[in-house]
Amino acid sequence: MPTSTSNMDKLEASLLDRSTPLDNRFRTLFTIKGLATSSDDHLARAIQIISKGFSDDSALLKHELAYVLGQLEDVRALPVLRSVLSDLGQEVMVRHEAAEAMGAISCPSSLPILNEYLNDVDVSVRETCQLAIQKIEFDNTQKGKEIRQRNKLAKSENKIGDVEAAFAPIDPAPAMSSSEAALAAAAALEADSKDQDDSSSSSFTLESLPKFRSVYLDPSLSLFERYRAMFSLRNVAHSGGREAAREAVLCLAEGLKDSSALFRHEICFVFGELCHPASIPSMLDVLNDEKEHEMVRHEAAEALGGIVEESSQEGEASKDGFQNVFDSLKRWAEDMECPRVVRESCVVALDEMAYNNDPNQFQRVEV
Numbered sequence: 001m002p003t004s005t006s007n008m009d010k011l012e013a014s015l016l017d018r019s020t021p022l023d024n025r026f027r028t029l030f031t032i033k034g035l036a037t038s039s040d041d042h043l044a045r046a047i048q049i050i051s052k053g054f055s056d057d058s059a060l061l062k063h064e065l066a067y068v069l070g071q072l073e074d075v076r077a078l079p080v081l082r083s084v085l086s087d088l089g090q091e092v093m094v095r096h097e098a099a100e101a102m103g104a105i106s107c108p109s110s111l112p113i114l115n116e117y118l119n120d121v122d123v124s125v126r127e128t129c130q131l132a133i134q135k136i137e138f139d140n141t142q143k144g145k146e147i148r149q150r151n152k153l154a155k156s157e158n159k160i161g162d163v164e165a166a167f168a169p170i171d172p173a174p175a176m177s178s179s180e181a182a183l184a185a186a187a188a189l190e191a192d193s194k195d196q197d198d199s200s201s202s203s204f205t206l207e208s209l210p211k212f213r214s215v216y217l218d219p220s221l222s223l224f225e226r227y228r229a230m231f232s233l234r235n236v237a238h239s240g241g242r243e244a245a246r247e248a249v250l251c252l253a254e255g256l257k258d259s260s261a262l263f264r265h266e267i268c269f270v271f272g273e274l275c276h277p278a279s280i281p282s283m284l285d286v287l288n289d290e291k292e293h294e295m296v297r298h299e300a301a302e303a304l305g306g307i308v309e310e311s312s313q314e315g316e317a318s319k320d321g322f323q324n325v326f327d328s329l330k331r332w333a334e335d336m337e338c339p340r341v342v343r344e345s346c347v348v349a350l351d352e353m354a355y356n357n358d359p360n361q362f363q364r365v366e367v
């Protein structure tokens, strides 16, 4: 049944009302995102509503608004994203997400502004612009076009078996095949690769994990190639079977020692997608480390919010592990000394836990 304009008006009022609790505003945003896919009118209206939210005082909400605009994959969102990236008054995390969203929309008209901010004062913004440029350039190669076309088709046909399409979000870099990983690693060693295996989704196996690992952990390679290997490892975790999943998650966790906060925050984001119990110890370490970059701690909090109690089937997220997650999230949600974006992420994560588990166990945390 079509959604009436008045429904969209109500959603707009709820999203933009600063007195509404943040977790409710997040749910409203996801409702708007869902409705945007139902018709072009709704899509246009959704972009218009979301664009009005950038004067809010919550960086967490604004970065999510930018993220959603990217995921809607529509060029009508580009003007507001450009203005957010150029606004030095916006928080770094929000500007980063605006640049990443331009990468997701993948229109070559974004290249000039992304090039301009390659010299930004903030390293995470610079790195994001570099990634977005490389993604847009890659997407517009023959191979990139084929991958995007295949993903779009698989998504529209809802082919869950297709690994590259199984994850709905548009990744900031496309996963690489094991043969591409071998080539990248060989190029780093200035040697020829003899690896000739195919580039299909069949390469996301336990056997190909070492190839992805060597690219993923090699600081001499570009962030774009290392991101590609990261998403390949995610695909291994998703589709390579139980043993591969655990190995891939532990391998991904090794990347948390990297010097780039952007790289570390993306690992936490991937853990949020996977919700694998083997990621809990490393995500708790990140969240509880007060010296860690707030953008990374924020993603760790959100990743922990997705962990469900049933994950104890893996034998790793025992009741104790689950309780530790809850206790840490609650601790930082209530700590007024904690950076606001981390605190708010914990509130949203607790809401998600309550939603995914028994709501009777949880009480809203007021901040």
Ligand SMILES: [Fe+2]
Residues within 6 Å of the ligand: 096, 097, 100, 265
């Ligand atoms: Fe991000």
Ligand SMILES: [Fe+2]
Residues within 6 Å of the ligand: 063, 298, 299
């Ligand atoms: Fe985030």
